[in-house]
Amino acid sequence: xxxxxxxxxxxxxxxxxxxxxxxxxxxxxxxxxxxxxxxxxxxxxxxxxxxxxxxxxxxxxxxxxxxxxxxxxxxxxxxxxxxxxxxxxxxxxxxxxxxxxxxxxxxxxxxxxxxxxxxxxxxxxxxxxxxxxxxxxxxxxxxxxxxxxxxxxxxxxxxxxxxxxxxxxxxxxxxxxxxxxxxxxxxxxxxxxxxxxxxxxxxxxxxxxxxxx
Numbered sequence: 001x002x003x004x005x006x007x008x009x010x011x012x013x014x015x016x017x018x019x020x021x022x023x024x025x026x027x028x029x030x031x032x033x034x035x036x037x038x039x040x041x042x043x044x045x046x047x048x049x050x051x052x053x054x055x056x057x058x059x060x061x062x063x064x065x066x067x068x069x070x071x072x073x074x075x076x077x078x079x080x081x082x083x084x085x086x087x088x089x090x091x092x093x094x095x096x097x098x099x100x101x102x103x104x105x106x107x108x109x110x111x112x113x114x115x116x117x118x119x120x121x122x123x124x125x126x127x128x129x130x131x132x133x134x135x136x137x138x139x140x141x142x143x144x145x146x147x148x149x150x151x152x153x154x155x156x157x158x159x160x161x162x163x164x165x166x167x168x169x170x171x172x173x174x175x176x177x178x179x180x181x182x183x184x185x186x187x188x189x190x191x192x193x194x195x196x197x198x199x200x201x202x203x204x205x206x207x208x209x210x211x212x213x
Contacts, residue, residue, distance in 0.1 A: 003077050005061050007180050013056035013140055018132045022047055025128040046122055050129035055104030058141045059180045062207070064095050079175050085166035086204065089157055093206030097145055097156060100180050101137035102187060102200035103130045109197075130199040138201060153210045160205040163193070168204075176202045 020030060023043070028035075035043070067074035071087050074080040075096065090096065107130045114123035138160075146155050164170035173193040176182075180202070182189075188196045195202070 005063075005077065005179055005181070007059050007061045009184065010058045010141070010144075013058060013137060015054070015056050015133055015136045015140060017047060017051045017129075018136050019044075019047060021132045021135075022125075022128045025132060026125065043125065046125045047129055050107060050110075050126040051133065053107040053110050053126070054130060054133045055106060056101070056133065056137045056140075057104065057185050058099065058101045058137055059182065059185060060097055060099040060141060060145060061180060062095055062097050065090060065093060065206075079179055081168065081172055081175070081204075083161070083166065083168040083172075086161050086168050089159055089161060090206040092208045093157065095207040097205050097207060098176055098179055098202070099138065099141055099145075099160075099205070100176070100182055100185070100187075100200065100202045101134055101141060102185060102195075102197065103133050103137070105186060105197040107133075108199055134199045134201055138203060142205070149207060150210075154207050155210055157206040157208060160203040162201060162203045173202060176204075 024030065063075040063077065063079070065073065066076055067080075068087060068090055071082050071084045072080065073083065073087055073090060107126060111123050111126045111130065114126060142156055142160070149155065161168050163173040163176065170193045173195065174189060177187070177189050177195075182195075186197075187200055190196060
C-alpha cells in the first residue's frame, strides 16, 4: 500500500522582488557601483519583467524522527537518510520539516529562449531573478513554518540541508520528490536527480524546542 503523506502546498506566494540581492548576484555592489539613469531603468524594467514570469510555489511536510544515530536518520512512515552532517544538525530535533520551492517553468523557459534569441544580458538578468526568487520562497516558507510552530514553543534549525549539500547524497532528492509528490507542483526529476524546472530546490530542517532564557 502506498504511504500517504499530509503535504501542505502553497500555490500563491507574495514574494517581494529582491532587487538588491538580484543586483548583487549580477555583480553590482551596493553603494559602490553607480549606474546612469537609463541603465538603472533598463535593469529595473527587466527585473520586473522577469519577476512577473515567476510563479512561486512551495510544499512542506512535518515528520517525526524515529531513529537518529551518528549517521542514520529514520523518519516516521519509512523515509530514511544517511548523513553525518544532517544527523548532527538534528541532534536536538524530535521532528523535521521536508520542504520544496520552485519559481515554475515559465521563467526557466524564458531564460533559455532569450539566450537562443541572442539576448544574453536579458537571459542573465532573468536567471538572477529566478535564483534569488527561489531563495526568497524558501525564506518565506521558513518564516511561515516558524510562525506556525511558535505556539508550541518550537522553531526550525537555522541551517537547512539540501541533497548534494555536505554529505547528504544528491540521490536523496528522489526520496524527497516522492515524499512531497512534487509532480503535483509540475516538477519532474532527471536521471541524475536534478529537479526540473531549474530554479527549484528541496531542503530538510529540524524542529527544535525554544529553550527558556
